[in-house]
Amino acid sequence: GIQVEQSPPDLILQEGANSTLRCNFSDSVNNLQWFHQNPWGQLINLFYIPSGTKQNGRLSATTVATERYSLLYISSSQTTDSGVYFCAVDHNQGGKLIFGQGTELSVKP
């Protein structure tokens, strides 16, 4: 089946710093989503982005489907950005998402 790899596995930032999270996938996809899981366990949709670029405030994402990767950019990080960021893809499997292992982000004040 399709493999989803996220890097880095862990990241510690000082408040105000920028970061880039990467998601590589091993086959074509028709759905790619980025989620933020906050420290209370809640999964929050960030982007639905099977291709192209989107921006939402301090966050933006780019997926290059032909090269099988997606990037999540966080600018001017805040302590509330802490948590785990997951990339999940659907490889033409009827909506079934395959999740990466996540990147655990800790933003220090």
Next chain:
Amino acid sequence: NAGVTQTPKFRVLKTGQSMTLLCAQDMNHEYMYWYRQDPGMGLRLIHYSVGEGTTAKGEVPDGYNVSRLKKQNFLLGLESAAPSQTSVYFCASSYGFGSGTQYFGPGTRLLVL
């Protein structure tokens, strides 16, 4: 508009007991999903449904059963709970085949002793 809700939020079971987790969505979505999340891992799909009256197996279906009698509800059952089923369970829903965002519920923490 409550989105996706899950009941209960937390439950402790003894090995061999049974229970049902309820997922409800008010967005008129066709597709619904049950995932489990184990410590330090991403979510894995247990079962899913592409419409009322239909269910299908995901990655890790063993030990679970599901039913979708009404479009807005998706039930996950554990007939005989095992410690290996200790996990956080998430329900999700989406409009349809391979398109659009999946929306997740708040999760149910299950501890099997």
